[in-house]
Amino acid sequence: MAAIVDTKILPKPDKYRNQKSEWPEFQFSLKTYVGAISEQLLAAMTDAERQEGAILTASLDEAHVQMARTLMFILSASLEGSSKRLIMNVEGHNGLEAWRLLCRREEPTSGAVQVAQLTTILRTAFTGKLETFEDEMERLEAAIKRYEGTHTEVVSDTLVQAILKQNAPESIRGQVELQTFQSVSMLKEALVAYTTGKLSSMSSSASTAASATPMDISAFEKGLAKGKSKGKGKKGKGKGKGGGKKGKSGEYTDQQKGASAPFAGYCNWCGKWGHRKQDCRSRPNGQQVAAVDTPATTSGTTKETTPSVGAIESAGVTAVNEWIY
Numbered sequence: 001m002a003a004i005v006d007t008k009i010l011p012k013p014d015k016y017r018n019q020k021s022e023w024p025e026f027q028f029s030l031k032t033y034v035g036a037i038s039e040q041l042l043a044a045m046t047d048a049e050r051q052e053g054a055i056l057t058a059s060l061d062e063a064h065v066q067m068a069r070t071l072m073f074i075l076s077a078s079l080e081g082s083s084k085r086l087i088m089n090v091e092g093h094n095g096l097e098a099w100r101l102l103c104r105r106e107e108p109t110s111g112a113v114q115v116a117q118l119t120t121i122l123r124t125a126f127t128g129k130l131e132t133f134e135d136e137m138e139r140l141e142a143a144i145k146r147y148e149g150t151h152t153e154v155v156s157d158t159l160v161q162a163i164l165k166q167n168a169p170e171s172i173r174g175q176v177e178l179q180t181f182q183s184v185s186m187l188k189e190a191l192v193a194y195t196t197g198k199l200s201s202m203s204s205s206a207s208t209a210a211s212a213t214p215m216d217i218s219a220f221e222k223g224l225a226k227g228k229s230k231g232k233g234k235k236g237k238g239k240g241k242g243g244g245k246k247g248k249s250g251e252y253t254d255q256q257k258g259a260s261a262p263f264a265g266y267c268n269w270c271g272k273w274g275h276r277k278q279d280c281r282s283r284p285n286g287q288q289v290a291a292v293d294t295p296a297t298t299s300g301t302t303k304e305t306t307p308s309v310g311a312i313e314s315a316g317v318t319a320v321n322e323w324i325y
Contacts, residue, residue, distance in 0.1 A: 010036055018081050023106045024146055030078060034071070041067045048096040049103045057092035064096070071095025075102070107150055114151045121147060121155065126167035130202075133169055133195050137188060140164070160184045164191065171198055 013029035016022065035042040044067050048055055060068060072095030075087055079102075086105065087098035121143055126136045140163065144155050161184055165176055172194040181187040262274055269280040277283065 013078055016079050016083055018083055020106060024142055041071060044096060045099055048100045051100055055097040055100055057094045068094045068096045072098055109150055117147050124163055124167060128169050130169050130195055130199055134192060157184050161187050
């Protein structure tokens, strides 16, 4: 039983830690390792999996006895926990019988188990992510092959296509839903092509966004401030909101200060504080306005007052205009 490759450079499979979800990968890795050592031993393992009754050491020829012991050595180094205790109870270091028992325990073939495994395949649900879709397709294919190998029943091609289309990511599902494919392999090729193209497009868009030059915020703020300074009006110039001419009293007009600003001076009609002559309610309608109101003064602590026109008229003074000018 000469090895196909040098076992010194051949990596050993990871140990099986009795997690049924890890069994398919462990079984594949172990059989690959054994096949690299001896094609005859791999064929004997495959035959042992299909045996219904116990494989007795006495029924084996010398070549198969040697293969059974070699397989027991490999299993002992690859198992731990309850799996290792299971093969310890096999008489005569018969690795073929140990492998048969292990396969029966981890992958039973009863009718109830078969129904449960097929139900699991039919209810397969992918994550819907493009990044994991190809890996999920491979996992489904592995589960179908295990089912077919264990129960000698083939899962129909149409059923597998329906499962794949149903679980395709939404971004590519519409491209395959209404198409007809002659086989599962053709559908898988199309799905892989669509997935690769979509991922490449997303990667290209992300690279373009990452390479875009960010806006210089400081330069933008400087430009905005400069624009504001140019737009401001100067006091005393122009006709804009910010401009206007001073009156004779040195105060800005209402257009400059705003209509809501009160007049800071005395009325030249009634002599009261806070409004102009043209706005005085005591002045008769139609009376010509010919004088400029007197603003407030700050000389000393007292305010200078100006006699009102109404007061002069009431005293019999007729030369109103002369007094005003």
